[in-house]
Amino acid sequence: MNINDLLIKKAMIMDLQATDKKGAIDEMVQKIYDSGRISDIDIYKEGILAREAQTSTGLGDGIAMPHAKNSAVKEATVLFAKSTHGVDYEALDGQPTYLFFMIAAPEGANDTHLQALAALSRLLIDPDFVAKLKEAATPEQVQQLFETAEAAKKAEEQQEQAQLATDSANPRKFIVAVTACPTGIAHTYMAEDALKKKAKELGVDIKVETNGSEGIKNRLTADDIARADGVIVAADKKVEMNRFDGKELVNRPVSDGIRKTEELINLAISGQAPIFHGNEVETTKDEAAASGSIGSRIYKDLMNGVSHMLPFVIGGGIAIALSFMIDQFIGVPQNALEHLGTYNQVASWFNQIGTAAFGFMLPVLAGFIASSIADRPGLIVGFAAGALANTGGAGFLGALIGGFLAGYVIVFLKKLLKGLPKSLDGIKTILFYPVFGLLITGGLMLLINVPMKIINDGLNHFLISLDGTNAVLLGALLGGMMAIDLGGPINKAAYVFGTASIAATVTEGGSIIMASVMAGGMVPPLAIFLASLLFKNKFTKEQRDAGLTNLVMGLSFVTEGAIPFAAADPIRTIPSFVVGSALAGGLVGGFGIRLLAPHGGIFVALLLTHPLLYLLFIAVGTIVSALVLGLLKKPIAE
Numbered sequence: 001m002n003i004n005d006l007l008i009k010k011a012m013i014m015d016l017q018a019t020d021k022k023g024a025i026d027e028m029v030q031k032i033y034d035s036g037r038i039s040d041i042d043i044y045k046e047g048i049l050a051r052e053a054q055t056s057t058g059l060g061d062g063i064a065m066p067h068a069k070n071s072a073v074k075e076a077t078v079l080f081a082k083s084t085h086g087v088d089y090e091a092l093d094g095q096p097t098y099l100f101f102m103i104a105a106p107e108g109a110n111d112t113h114l115q116a117l118a119a120l121s122r123l124l125i126d127p128d129f130v131a132k133l134k135e136a137a138t139p140e141q142v143q144q145l146f147e148t149a150e151a152a153k154k155a156e157e158q159q160e161q162a163q164l165a166t167d168s169a170n171p172r173k174f175i176v177a178v179t180a181c182p183t184g185i186a187h188t189y190m191a192e193d194a195l196k197k198k199a200k201e202l203g204v205d206i207k208v209e210t211n212g213s214e215g216i217k218n219r220l221t222a223d224d225i226a227r228a229d230g231v232i233v234a235a236d237k238k239v240e241m242n243r244f245d246g247k248e249l250v251n252r253p254v255s256d257g258i259r260k261t262e263e264l265i266n267l268a269i270s271g272q273a274p275i276f277h278g279n280e281v282e283t284t285k286d287e288a289a290a291s292g293s294i295g296s297r298i299y300k301d302l303m304n305g306v307s308h309m310l311p312f313v314i315g316g317g318i319a320i321a322l323s324f325m326i327d328q329f330i331g332v333p334q335n336a337l338e339h340l341g342t343y344n345q346v347a348s349w350f351n352q353i354g355t356a357a358f359g360f361m362l363p364v365l366a367g368f369i370a371s372s373i374a375d376r377p378g379l380i381v382g383f384a385a386g387a388l389a390n391t392g393g394a395g396f397l398g399a400l401i402g403g404f405l406a407g408y409v410i411v412f413l414k415k416l417l418k419g420l421p422k423s424l425d426g427i428k429t430i431l432f433y434p435v436f437g438l439l440i441t442g443g444l445m446l447l448i449n450v451p452m453k454i455i456n457d458g459l460n461h462f463l464i465s466l467d468g469t470n471a472v473l474l475g476a477l478l479g480g481m482m483a484i485d486l487g488g489p490i491n492k493a494a495y496v497f498g499t500a501s502i503a504a505t506v507t508e509g510g511s512i513i514m515a516s517v518m519a520g521g522m523v524p525p526l527a528i529f530l531a532s533l534l535f536k537n538k539f540t541k542e543q544r545d546a547g548l549t550n551l552v553m554g555l556s557f558v559t560e561g562a563i564p565f566a567a568a569d570p571i572r573t574i575p576s577f578v579v580g581s582a583l584a585g586g587l588v589g590g591f592g593i594r595l596l597a598p599h600g601g602i603f604v605a606l607l608l609t610h611p612l613l614y615l616l617f618i619a620v621g622t623i624v625s626a627l628v629l630g631l632l633k634k635p636i637a638e
Contacts, residue, residue, distance in 0.1 A: 003123075003146050006078040006103075009139035011035040013081035016100065021058075021089045024081075025049070025066065028102045032079050037104060043072035044104065046426040053376055053429035058091030060216060062134075063124055067103035077104045080142055082134065093215040099124075099133055123149050173204045173269045176220050176228040180211035180235035181254045181303075187487055187560055188212040191234045191257030198261035204269060211239055230268030231276070232257070236492075238304040238372040241276065249276035253296060255488050259567045298404075299489055305369035305403055306496055312360045313598050317502055319354030321596035321607040323347040324509060340509075358503060362386040362396065366403035373407025374414070377429055381406040381437040385445050392449030395456035396500035401448060406441045413437055460504040471512055471589035478513060479520025479585015479621075483577035486524060487560040495521070499598045509609055510594030518557055519588045519618050520581035522601055525554035525561035526618070527580055527625035535630035554622075557601035572632040580625020587617040 013031055018024040029038075029045045038044045047068030051057060058064040079102040086096025123129055129149050136142045177195050181187035192208045199206040209220045222243070225231070231249040233239060234257025250264050250273050257264065267273050326347040327340050342348045363386035370382025385402030389395065394402075413436055417428055481494035498517035505511040532539045532547035539547075543565065553561030566573045593614050597604040605611040 002150060003078065004143050004150075006076055007080055007143060007146060008035065008037075008077060009143070011037060011077055011079045012139040012142060013079070013100075014137065014139065016081045016083040016087065018083070018087055019085070020087065021052075024083075024087045024089060024097075024100065025052075028066070028079055028081055028100060031081075032077060032102065032104055035077070035079075037075050037077040038072045039074055040072040043070055044068060046070075047072070048102070050426040050429060053426075056090045056092055058089040058097050060091050060093030060095065060219065061127075061130070062086070062091075062095065062098040063101075063130065064089050064091065064097045064099070065101045065103065067105070069105040069107060071107045073104045073106040076106060078102070079104070080139075082136070099130065123153065173229045174227060175199070175204060175206050175230045175232060175265065175268045176224050177206060177208045177232040177257070178211065178220070178235060178239050179208060179254055179257050180237050180239050181487070187236070187254045187258065190560065190563065191254050194258045194261045195232065195234070195265070199265055202262070202265055204265055206265075211235065211237070230270075230273055232264050232268050234264065236300055236303045237307050238300065238368075244276050247276055248273040251276075251296075253299075253488070255485070255563075258563060299492075301369050301372040301404070301407065302400075302496075303492065304372035305365040305367075305400075306492070306499070308368040309361055309365040310499070310598065312357045312364055313499055313502060314600075316354040316357030316361070317596040317598060318600075318604065318607065319350050319357065320506055321354075321510065321604075323349075323351035323354065324596075325606070326350060358506070359390070361503060362390040362399035365396070366399040366406060369400070369403025370406035370410065373404070374410035377414075377433040377437065378407045378410045380434050381410060381441050384438055385441050388442060388445040389449065389452070392446070392453060393456060394445075394449045394452035395460070396503065397456060397459075398445075398449060398452040401452065402441070402445050405444060405448070406437065409441050409444075410437050413440075471592060472586045473589075475512065475516035475589020476582040476586030478517050479523075479588075480578045480582035482517060482520035482559060482585075483524050483581035484574065486563050486566055486577070491521070491559065495598075502596060502598060505594065506596065508594065510596040510607070512589055512592055512594055514598055515593045515595035515608065515614065516585035516588045518595060518599075518601070519614065519621065520585040521559040522554050522557050522618055523581040523584050523621040523625055524559055524566075524577040525550035526622040527554075527577060527629060528562050528565050529554060530622055530626035531629045531633075534626060535633065537635045538630060538633040540636055555602045557599055569633065573629060576625050576629035576632060579628055580621040580623075583624055584617050584621025587620065588614060591617075593617075 011032055013028065016024060016027060018027045025045065025048055029041055029048065032038050032044070033041050047070040048066050051068055052066065056064075057066045079100070081100040081102070083096075083098050083100070086098050087100075089097035089100075091097050123146070126149070129145070132145055133142065136145060177192075179188050179191040179195070181191075188210050189212060192210050195208055196206060207220060207224055208218060210217045220243070225243055225247065228247065231244050231247045233241070233244075233249060233251045234254045235251075236254045248268065248271065250268050252260070252264060320341065323341040324347070327343050330344045330347070332340055332343045336343055341351050363383045366386030366389065367379050367383035370378035370385070372378075382403050385406045386399040389398030389402050392398065410433055413433055417432055420428065478494045478498065481490050484490045494517055498511065498514040501511040501513040529547045529551040532544045532550075536544060546564070550561045553559075562573070562577065566577070591610065591613060594609045595604070595607060597607050602615070605615065608614045
């Protein structure tokens with residue numbers, strides 16, 4: 001199938017006028033109708049919207065591929081549209097979309113639209129080709145570009161086939177992988193590097209897609225997935241899974257992508273991995289295994305909510321902290337100290353901005369937990385559950401319960417409405433799920449809020465009044481937890497608790513818990529840096545060279561920098577980390593140091609109540625941890 005067989009001139013829009021997603025879909029559907037390729041605008045558009053409800057077909061990098069296969073399509077067609085100024089199409093990378101390929105496939109066709117998607121994807125990964133398409137001024141130029149590109153692609157494939165024939169005596173396996181972690185700062189890219197390095201050692205070809213803080217990079221194409229011998233998903237948050245339908249898939253936490261690379265790769269190419277099936281309401285035991293264990297799925301859903309919540313907490317927390325600093329700098333009368341942070345006009349502005357951001361914290365947490373469980377239909381119900389937890393005083397724990405409740409209510413509704421006629425698929429997503437899901441979840445949340453408010457009020461009172469021995473013990477416990485698995489579930493549990501404590505302690509100038517958590521998380525990489533300087537004979541040259549990197553990561557509160565060292569020698573390194581982190585966390589708690597920012601390391605030091613003392617306690621924890629590590633490790637023969 002040649003793309004130009006479907007890419008007809010009369011179904012091209014060389015200057016798309018729409019500026020938003022709805023307008024773009026309307027304009028393109030009308031154009032296909034005008035070209036005589038569909039018989040009913042409403043039926044075809046319903047199919048397009050149903051597909052968009054699953055996940056946006058705005059792939060990122062300025063490209064979108066909306067598609068539908070239904071009875072309204074008279075003849076398979078690919079509409080090409082080009083926008084000069086870009087369209088807000090809710091693309092996966094959040095960037096404007098400039099090039100559109102709307103695929104229409106008739107009902108009963110042999111997956112024509114999927115074939116077109118695959119063929120297009122293979123060509124559109126070439127940035128030079130995409131740039132030329134953006135410059136095309138006429139339909140003839142568009143068709144010529146595709147004709148030339150397809151010819152070049154076929155020549156390349158023939159060359160690859162010839163190479164494979166010569167290498168048939170020793171064929172190489174090919175796998176694809178996806179790595180993702182909640183914050184997208186370290187684990188994502190460390191797993192990518194580890195998988196690539198181990199695959200090279202094992203003689204296996206691999207392509208790795210990263211879902212990090214910069215969005216999705218090195219995206220897997222339909223062709224990549226189709227020719228892969230196996231799939232590895234090393235992720236602690238929601239990633240797009242339905243594209244792997246029918247493939248042998250290994251689904252593990254992102255930490256396994258760093259520490260157990262050989263095991264994952266061997267399982268992916270062994271032919272023994274479970275077959276993954278997407279878009280299924282009921283799953284078999286093997287399919288459930290491909291989706292991960294129950295515990296890992298719950299953890300992944302939770303981390304999806306936390307990762308989307310963090311920017312609101314970080315931005316809002318820093319803005320509120322700045323309002324306190326501004327009032328302290330300008331001055332507040334003794335009789336108005338209860339208005340600290342809002343007394344002066346400039347401080348009040350910062351406080352309003354920060355408070356507005358904080359207001360989204362619980363709805364976003366619950367919304368994206370529900371979205372991870374039930375895809376897009378869970379989003380609105382989860383947001384509402386989080387908002388009800390917020391207004392009902394149930395707080396962070398209420399929103400947490402609300403997010404899972406909303407997600408599984410939508411899953412229940414999907415099972416309940418599974419038997420409805422296929423013609424109602426579109427209306428299920430835009431009417432039945434949100435309305436029934438909202439009413440069921442909302443009613444249950446009103447009941448849940450009553451006991452959760454009592455628990456939340458008690459927890460808030462404890463956090464606000466935290467001092468003395470309690471603060472020391474809790475600070476030491478959470479600081480030590482940050483060092484046990486260095487970004488794993490225990491680390492994340494401590495971090496989420498610290499983040500949640502910020503909202504309850506805003507009026508007190510910040511959270512002692514959060515300050516202890518960040519101190520504990522900074523110690524392990526800093527301890528590696530110091531130990532590699534003091535005990536050079538106990539580290540390889542490669543490890544000593546990585547010491548400077550750990551200095552930067554430690555100062556930035558990126559605990560994961562110490563993972564390679566812990567993985568190489570866990571018996572000696574992890575106890576050393578825990579001792580230093582617990583000491584730093586305990587000292588911070590004992591002296592009542594507070595922090596409003598949930599991330600940033602030394603870059604948010606001025607937002608601490610006692611910044612110099614805080615840095616001193618981190619230094620003490622680092623020195624103790626480095627000395628213990630140096631004493632435990634054995635000398636290494638170069």
